Amino acid sequence: MTLAAICLLVLVFGLVAFDWATLRGKNRRALFVEVAVLVGGAAFIVFPERATALAHVVGIGRGVDFLLYPTVIWLVRESLLSRRRRIEDAERLTHVVRAFAIANSKSS
Amino acid sequence: MPVRDGAAALARTLSTLRDRASAFGGVTVFLVDDGSDVALDIPKATETFRVVVARHVVNLGQGAALETARQLALASPPRFTAYVTMDADGQHLEGDARALASAIEDGADVAFGNRFLGDSNVPASRRVVLFFARWFERAITGLALADAHNGLRAFSREALEQVRIRQNRMAHATEIKLAVSRASLRFVEIPVSVRYTPETLARGQSNAGAAMILCDLMLQYLFGE
Numbered sequence: 629m630t631l632a633a634i635c636l637l638v639l640v641f642g643l644v645a646f647d648w649a650t651l652r653g654k655n656r657r658a659l660f661v662e663v664a665v666l667v668g669g670a671a672f673i674v675f676p677e678r679a680t681a682l683a684h685v686v687g688i689g690r691g692v693d694f695l696l697y698p699t700v701i702w703l704v705r706e707s708l709l710s711r712r713r714r715i716e717d718a719e720r721l722t723h724v725v726r727a728f729a730i731a732n733s734k735s736s
Numbered sequence: 737m738p739v740r741d742g743a744a745a746l747a748r749t750l751s752t753l754r755d756r757a758s759a760f761g762g763v764t765v766f767l768v769d770d771g772s773d774v775a776l777d778i779p780k781a782t783e784t785f786r787v788v789v790a791r792h793v794v795n796l797g798q799g800a801a802l803e804t805a806r807q808l809a810l811a812s813p814p815r816f817t818a819y820v821t822m823d824a825d826g827q828h829l830e831g832d833a834r835a836l837a838s839a840i841e842d843g844a845d846v847a848f849g850n851r852f853l854g855d856s857n858v859p860a861s862r863r864v865v866l867f868f869a870r871w872f873e874r875a876i877t878g879l880a881l882a883d884a885h886n887g888l889r890a891f892s893r894e895a896l897e898q899v900r901i902r903q904n905r906m907a908h909a910t911e912i913k914l915a916v917s918r919a920s921l922r923f924v925e926i927p928v929s930v931r932y933t934p935e936t937l938a939r940g941q942s943n944a945g946a947a948m949i950l951c952d953l954m955l956q957y958l959f960g961e
Contacts, residue, residue: 736780
């Protein structure tokens with residue numbers, strides 16, 4: 629195993645341990661999904677030839693590309709959706725604050 | 737008139753407007769306190785002057801405050817002949833506000849202040865930013881205005897009804913021009929004097945804010961209606 633792979637594994641299991649310690653009582657189902665995804669990713673770090681074999685099945689040259697392509701697509705989509713949600717939340721906040729301000733406006 | 741903190745400057749601005757209200761034929765100030773941390777001193781009403789105060793419980797931005805003032809003005813009696821937006825920090829002169837209102841009374845739908853035709857002490861760095869802003873706005877709104885982002889503007893009631901502001905922060909100035917262009921409203925530019933002081937420069941928009949405006953406009957283009 630390379631030094632880079634060891635560093636990645638430390639990062640992955642460090643994140644799992646941290647999130648398990650801090651979020652265990654709050655979002656159990658989401659936490660299980662996160663752990664499953666991260667452990668799956670760790671398996672591909674330890675056995676990169678398995679990722680490459682899967683990549684070849686679908687016509688992609690390298691295992692890392694097989695994992696990277698869908699991840700980037702998902703991240704871009706998630707980023708846009710997240711931005712849109714923030715804008716919608718800001719619009720709702722503005723609407724509420726404005727309605728309250730107008731309802732409570734006073735004339736000198 | 738949007739305001740956030742700056743109680744002393746606001747008191748001076750309101751006092752000046754109150755003193756001139758009679759000569760102006762009556763003034764109603766729709767003051768929107770955009771989440772001030774300090775108490776604002778509002779002068780008592782007179783026969784020709786009154787202040788309607790609305791308070792945002794959290795800071796939303798100047799564009800949001802202007803939209804709140806717009807909705808208040810459209811909902812409040814009596815009917816007005818001209819609606820003027822101006823800063824509360826003393827940058828704008830009440831005489832210039834009157835000149836813009838006169839342009840509306842003379843038949844314009846919208847009057848924009850032009851600080852470059854008046855006696856303004858615009859800092860060199862601000863001139864550079866406004867030069868590029870002017871060409872940017874001309875490209876996207878089609879309006880050939882000499883002064884971009886001047887807070888001193890006037891609207892007729894009919895025009896005001898068509899200029900809804902969705903941009904909460906500083907991009908509202910571009911949004912207003914876009915609305916004027918789309919509604920084919922008749923507009924004029926009036927010379928005004930903008931007074932820059934260390935206090936107004938410290939409290940006002942920074943030159944770096946131009947990048948934030950571009951970002952907000954891009955987001956509205958992507959996610960807006």
